[in-house]
Structure formats: structure tokens, C-alpha cells
Amino acid sequence: MKPTVLVKLSFRSIFRNRMRSLLTTLGIIIGVSSVIIMVAIGEGSQAQIRDTINSMGSNLLIVMPPRGRFDANRLTQKDAERIRTEATLVSAVSGTLRRSVTVVGGSGNWSTIVYGVEPDYQAIKQWELQEGEFISEQDVKGRRKIAVIGSTVAKNLFGGVTGVGETLRIGNAPFQVVGLLKSRGTNSMGQDLDDVVLVPLTTALVRLSRNNYLSTIEISAISEDKMTEAQAEVEGILRDSHRLADDKENDFEILNQSQIIEVASSTARILTILLACIAGVSLVVGGIGIMNIMLVSVTERTREIGVRLAVGARRKDILLQFLTESIVLSLLGGAIGILFSLGVVAGLGKFSPIRAIVNPLFILVSAGFAGSVGVFFGYYPARKASGLNPIEALRTE
Amino acid sequence: MSLVVMESLRRYYGTGNGGVTVKALDGIDLEIHPGEFVAIMGASGSGKTTLMNIMGCLDLPTEGKYYLEGIDVTTLDPDRIAEIRNSKIGFVFQSFNLLPRTTALENVELPLLYRRGSQSTRALRDQAKEALSRVGLADRMDHVPSQLSGGQQQRVAIARALVNRPSLILADEPTGNLDTEMSLEIMTLFQELHRGGITIVMVTHEPDIARFAQRKVVVRDGKILQDGPIPDPARAEEVLVRFREEHTL
Structure with missing residues (x-):
């Protein structure tokens, strides 16, 4: 089956169950946007710390008692x-x-x-x-x-x-x-x-x-x-x-400005990583939601799978169909999550003193991560769909 | 060359370790030539559905050989078997098995999507339209199954079976869910297709339907009980005309 056909099929099935798809992707939306927002705030505060220390002087060494x-x-x-x-x-x-x-x-x-x-x-x-x-x-x-x-x-x-x-x-x-x-x-x-x-x-x-x-x-x-x-x-x-x-x-003691920056921003960095990990947990939960819905979908569409096998679909075709569906679903969630988090970051910059910096590379990374959540959590249901016996699948009500 | 050759075909179902073995097919020898219209008859549990599933490459025999157009299907890997289902066989089911909320045209296109080799979307669409016209539904292409009558749905399913120009159409109780008039319409269509040179194998337990075929194979207890030509097959078209005269007063 052509990739374009696969993607078209997924979109059709996603839009056929609009409410269900939206609720399913909500987990990914929340996961992706919280990861991005957390990291953005973390990077913002790191930059703030760096600026503060830099404002103390240039290439500064301080000798103290x-x-x-x-x-x-x-x-x-x-x-x-x-x-x-x-x-x-x-x-x-x-x-x-x-x-x-x-x-x-x-x-x-x-x-x-x-x-x-x-x-x-x-x-x-x-x-x-x-x-x-x-x-x-x-x-x-x-x-x-x-x-x-x-x-x-x-x-x-x-x-x-x-x-x-x-x-x-x-x-x-x-x-x-x-x-x-x-x-x-x-x-x-x-x-x-x-x-x-x-x-x-x-x-x-x-x-x-x-x-x-x-x-x-x-x-x-x-x-x-x-x-x-x-x-x-x-x-x-x-x-x-x-x-x-x-x-x-x-x-006496000598404080070195670059060391101070190092120490201060490594603390901030650890905090950022911690926050991102907590947010990442919600992404995993979102992935489980996708897996759940895909399993329901496979059961609901058993007959369809039987028909497809009967008219000549290979197991691989069925596997790819359901895998594409879960990837498209989680990428959609990822895209909405990215847009949402960009909105939140822009809002933070405008209406609050919190500084948040979104690294464009990180947006790509999180889109990729959302996609791999789709692959990871979509594989099991897709595998299950492609393993169905066509005779039994055609007989289910 | 024969289209279908089955040699001492057996299909056993084990019911678990130490359990009873069900002999669904127990030594079938059968040969079908291109252009035949065969009715396979038998009571439920006779093995006719298993025979059909093996003939359609949905199932494999436990023992024996099955040659489709000279190819030994029992030795092929699953992808190759899928390809054979796609290119050589067209299925028609009792319950139509159309994809819900999908237009007639898209349902007919389905087998084309799985065809190996690339062809433009446009060409595929034209081919599907042609198949739909052939079953007399050119004006219903954009209807979804719920907007079609049972007879029309079955005709869409037949168009789907025809669309890849298969060597063999397998129909499993094609009129089982239809009333008499619609059944006669479907049989008229089958006879038309048969006259056009298409090979049809139809499983049914209704003698009224079997009489439209050319040859009758009776299966019982996994064996062929009787196999012979139907001397003077009824013409579905004429029966349909008579039926309509009787019922429209």
C-alpha cells in the first residue's frame, strides 16, 4: 500500500471518531506541552542566572577573606x-x-x-x-x-x-x-x-x-x-x-566567575531535567491512552481487517495501517501540544516576569518524541490486528 | 489447464492436546475448469465452508495438494498467498462485508489498493467505476452501504470481487441474507458474468439457488458425495420475470 494511501486512511479513521481521537490525543497534548514549557522555563532561568552573574563584572576573579x-x-x-x-x-x-x-x-x-x-x-x-x-x-x-x-x-x-x-x-x-x-x-x-x-x-x-x-x-x-x-x-x-x-x-579565597556560573546553572539544569522528566511521565501516560484506544479500535474493526485480508492485504499492510494511525494520532497531539506550549511561553513573556526560552531544536525533538510514542504504543495493537485469522475475523459480529 | 485441482485434500481441526480431532475435510478430489459455474451444496457442518476457505486461500489443508492455475498453494509463503487472493480470487460473502461509512466506489477500490505494482489513482478509480457499472450501480457510486438495499450491497460486493479481474469468483451463500426477488437478481447477474467467461464457485444449501449453476457438487462429512452437471440449468432472468409478474398485480 502506498504511504499516501496509508496516511489518508488514518486521517479518515481519526476524523470518523472525532471526539474519541481528541480525548486520546489530549494525553499527548498535555505531555508534549508540559515538557516544552518546563524546559523553556528551565532554560529561561538558566539564562537569567548567567546574566545576573555576568552583570557582576567581566571575567571576574574575586579575592575574599x-x-x-x-x-x-x-x-x-x-x-x-x-x-x-x-x-x-x-x-x-x-x-x-x-x-x-x-x-x-x-x-x-x-x-x-x-x-x-x-x-x-x-x-x-x-x-x-x-x-x-x-x-x-x-x-x-x-x-x-x-x-x-x-x-x-x-x-x-x-x-x-x-x-x-x-x-x-x-x-x-x-x-x-x-x-x-x-x-x-x-x-x-x-x-x-x-x-x-x-x-x-x-x-x-x-x-x-x-x-x-x-x-x-x-x-x-x-x-x-x-x-x-x-x-x-x-x-x-x-x-x-x-x-x-x-x-x-x-x-584567602578566590571566587571564579565562570565557576560560579557553572555551579549556579548546573543546579538550574538539574532542576530543568527533573521537571522535564516529571512532564515526560505524562507523555508516557498519553501513550498508554493511545495504545488503549488502538486496542479498542482493532476489536471494533475486526471484520474490516478480515475483509482487507480476504481481498489480498498482507499482514504487513494491516500492521502498517494501524501503526500509521497511531503515529498520525500522536503526531497530531504533538503538533497541537507544540502550538499550545508556544502560546503559553509567549503569554509568560508578555504577562509575567518569568523568562522562558524555547529552543527550536527542542521542538523538533519533542515532535520526534511524540512520533516515537506513537510507534512504541501503536506497535502492540497493530501487531495484534495483523495477527488476526481472516476466517475468524470475517465471522465476528 | 484446470483452474482448481484438489488432490486427496484433508483439513483436520485439533481440539487441544488429547482432545477429539474434527475432520472437516476428509479426502477431497476436485477439479474445476475455467468458465464453469459450480454450486457446492451440503448441510451445515458438511465441510463446504472449509472447502471454500481453502479454495480461497484463506486456510491451508492439513494434508493433500491444492493447485490454483497450476500453482501449488500449499508451498507458498503468506505474502505470496495474499497476493494470490488479491489477483486471482474474488470473494462474495453472505453478509456482504462492505466497509461501513465508506462509499460504494471506495469499497470496490479496496482490492486495488493492495495490488502489487504502481498505478495512478486515476486509473484505479476508473477500473472501480467500470466494475460498478458492470453490476448496474453506476448511479450509486457515492452511496454508503447504509443507503443501499441488501441486493445493491451484494452487487457492490460482487463488483469488489470482480475489480481485479480474478480467475475465480467464490461466493459463500451469496443470497442467504436476501429476499427472493433480490436473490434472483443476484443469480441473474452471476449467470451474466458466467456467460461473459468468468468462473464462479458458489456455496449454498438452497436447491432453488443451486439450480442456476451448471454443475453441482454435494459434500457430506468432509467427502464429496455427488458431483455432476446440472442437465438444464434454470435461467434466472426468466424466473425473475415470472416472479415479478406473479407478485405485481
Whole structure:
């Protein structure tokens, strides 16, 4: 029998029992669409995590005090200076000091975070300026009392004005605002990236710290694929700088941005796989529904099968007829499921903050998967149909 | 060459291990030549249906040989047997066995769909139309079985049996579900086809129907009891005319 004839026959028999076919395919529709939606949401959240971590800086290495032991902090400006001069795989280095402070401005008070930073910090964080200029080498050397502020701070301290040229007070000291950072909005964790005040590191160390230890040293590696080597280089320099013996543990910790992304997105990936598997179960249940209906159909059409065998159908022809029917049925369900899930994903993008990404390749995969559900669950009923004895089949009522 | 040759054909049905063996056919020797119109008669349980099933290649004998157009059917694989059913045999059943909710034309096309070798859909359709015209249903092609009378349904089934130009038409109680007038119409059609050179083997238990054939084979207990020509077969056409005169007053 020609394939076109087989497909035509299947469509006819599917449309002959419209309601039954629809209910049968419902299982596949739900299965396919839930798999696609789950994976789309999973991929969306992975992308979100990646973006959030990338917004922390480019090719970032962060040197911190050992985890949980901030009192053991020994990071100094000298460490930062040695990394800057000795490391070859590093393009920018800035020590930072981070303090939560209430600053006072022209039109009010504002609790924010003040960072003492060095000029390289701009490149590391890829900050762009809306107005004015960034902290310079001279500012750091001269311990100048100047500040670069984020837009949230500007809004709260100076009302509608940009604030450049104005004065704000940190503690008792007046700082002149020399720059306004371009707004970055909030990241996916809800953190306002514009709620910052940047001051020269040296000034901050004098004004906001009782000792000379840094909060972190932030470093940009020269490229993404050199991150691990750069990390090793920095580690060597710091061990030397801290005069650690070979058998001593590090008294600092280095976070590697690509590792953070790896860890965070692998968690998300595992979650995605888990969700897809649960959704996949409903696809299997849908397949069982198809098998069930195909078995009913074979019983109902026993006489038809007998007639077909009598007029010269081979067993293979009967097998293919019923197999084609279940494949067409599940592919129809798959197609409806794909359309439905695309609608849901589009709706999510429009009406909710959930990010969902549909990979076109995955649509092909799920269509293929729906088809193979048809083959797998259609084979047994089709096999049963093709094994009927024509004499008995013709005799059934 | 003979169309059908059966040599000491036996068909036993086992009723399980150690159970009784039913001898449905117990040594049949039969020869049918092209162009014959044979009636196979016998009571129910005589084995005539089994004989029919074997002749139609729906069943295989337990022992003995069956040659159809010189081909030993008992040695063939199932696909080849299906092909023989498709190309050499046309079945007509007591209960018509048309596919429901399928037009007369599509029912007639059915055997063509399973024919080996490719032919355009158009050519197949024309062939099916021709077969339907031959049984006088050219104007009913788009009717589904439920819209046709019993006699018309049986004529569609006959057209389906004819459509592949088979060597042999096998009819199993073709008038069993029809009233007298429709039965006579079907027999008229059979006689017409027979005059056109088609070989027909018909199983029936009604002597009234058997008398339209040329040759009568009586089966009892799986054996041939009697086999001989019917001296002066009745002409169904004339019987039908007379029947209509008597019943339309």
C-alpha cells in the first residue's frame, strides 16, 4: 500500500471518531506541552542566572577573606598592588572596601552601600558614566573626598537633579560628587544595582575602616579561557605576599566567575531535567491512552481487517495501517501540544516576569518524541490486528 | 489447464492436546475448469465452508495438494498467498462485508489498493467505476452501504470481487441474507458474468439457488458425495420475470 494511501486512511479513521481521537490525543497534548514549557522555563532561568552573574563584572576573579572567617582577613592594598604589577594574565585590579552607611545629601538621608575603589573598578564592573567622570589615579593618591554615585542615590539625595557638582556627607566629611553612573536597573535577585556610592579606596580606608584591610580584591582576567590560569597566578602571588609556607592553607579565597556560573546553572539544569522528566511521565501516560484506544479500535474493526485480508492485504499492510494511525494520532497531539506550549511561553513573556526560552531544536525533538510514542504504543495493537485469522475475523459480529 | 485441482485434500481441526480431532475435510478430489459455474451444496457442518476457505486461500489443508492455475498453494509463503487472493480470487460473502461509512466506489477500490505494482489513482478509480457499472450501480457510486438495499450491497460486493479481474469468483451463500426477488437478481447477474467467461464457485444449501449453476457438487462429512452437471440449468432472468409478474398485480 502506498504511504499516501496509508496516511489518508488514518486521517479518515481519526476524523470518523472525532471526539474519541481528541480525548486520546489530549494525553499527548498535555505531555508534549508540559515538557516544552518546563524546559523553556528551565532554560529561561538558566539564562537569567548567567546574566545576573555576568552583570557582576567581566571575567571576574574575586579575592575574599576565607569563608566564614572575616576576622582572619589579611588582604591589603599591598596585595592588590603586587597582583597589579606581577600578574601577567590580569587586565584590571581593584581593591575594594564595602560599608553600609547613611549618606546625607541636599534633600535627604539615604542608607546605601559605599565602596572604596580604585580606577580599574570601572573596567572590571563595566560601569558606564551618565555624566561627569570616574575616580582617577590622582583621586586615590591624594585621598580626595570625591564620590561617584548611582542613579538611585542621586534621586534620593538630590531629588530630580543629577547631583554632579553637589556635595554629600559621609559621616562628617563632605564629598564632592564628580560622576553619575549610568543606570543598570535591578538584577534577577531583586538587587538594585544603582544603589551605590563609589569613593577612592584610600579615602574610604581612612574614613570608614579601623584597620587597613580590604573587603575584596576584584580582578579581571585577560580572557574567559584564561580564567583558571589567572586564578592560579593570583593565588601564587598572594601566598608569596602573605609568606605562607607550602604546608599552610590559603588565608584567602578566590571566587571564579565562570565557576560560579557553572555551579549556579548546573543546579538550574538539574532542576530543568527533573521537571522535564516529571512532564515526560505524562507523555508516557498519553501513550498508554493511545495504545488503549488502538486496542479498542482493532476489536471494533475486526471484520474490516478480515475483509482487507480476504481481498489480498498482507499482514504487513494491516500492521502498517494501524501503526500509521497511531503515529498520525500522536503526531497530531504533538503538533497541537507544540502550538499550545508556544502560546503559553509567549503569554509568560508578555504577562509575567518569568523568562522562558524555547529552543527550536527542542521542538523538533519533542515532535520526534511524540512520533516515537506513537510507534512504541501503536506497535502492540497493530501487531495484534495483523495477527488476526481472516476466517475468524470475517465471522465476528 | 484446470483452474482448481484438489488432490486427496484433508483439513483436520485439533481440539487441544488429547482432545477429539474434527475432520472437516476428509479426502477431497476436485477439479474445476475455467468458465464453469459450480454450486457446492451440503448441510451445515458438511465441510463446504472449509472447502471454500481453502479454495480461497484463506486456510491451508492439513494434508493433500491444492493447485490454483497450476500453482501449488500449499508451498507458498503468506505474502505470496495474499497476493494470490488479491489477483486471482474474488470473494462474495453472505453478509456482504462492505466497509461501513465508506462509499460504494471506495469499497470496490479496496482490492486495488493492495495490488502489487504502481498505478495512478486515476486509473484505479476508473477500473472501480467500470466494475460498478458492470453490476448496474453506476448511479450509486457515492452511496454508503447504509443507503443501499441488501441486493445493491451484494452487487457492490460482487463488483469488489470482480475489480481485479480474478480467475475465480467464490461466493459463500451469496443470497442467504436476501429476499427472493433480490436473490434472483443476484443469480441473474452471476449467470451474466458466467456467460461473459468468468468462473464462479458458489456455496449454498438452497436447491432453488443451486439450480442456476451448471454443475453441482454435494459434500457430506468432509467427502464429496455427488458431483455432476446440472442437465438444464434454470435461467434466472426468466424466473425473475415470472416472479415479478406473479407478485405485481
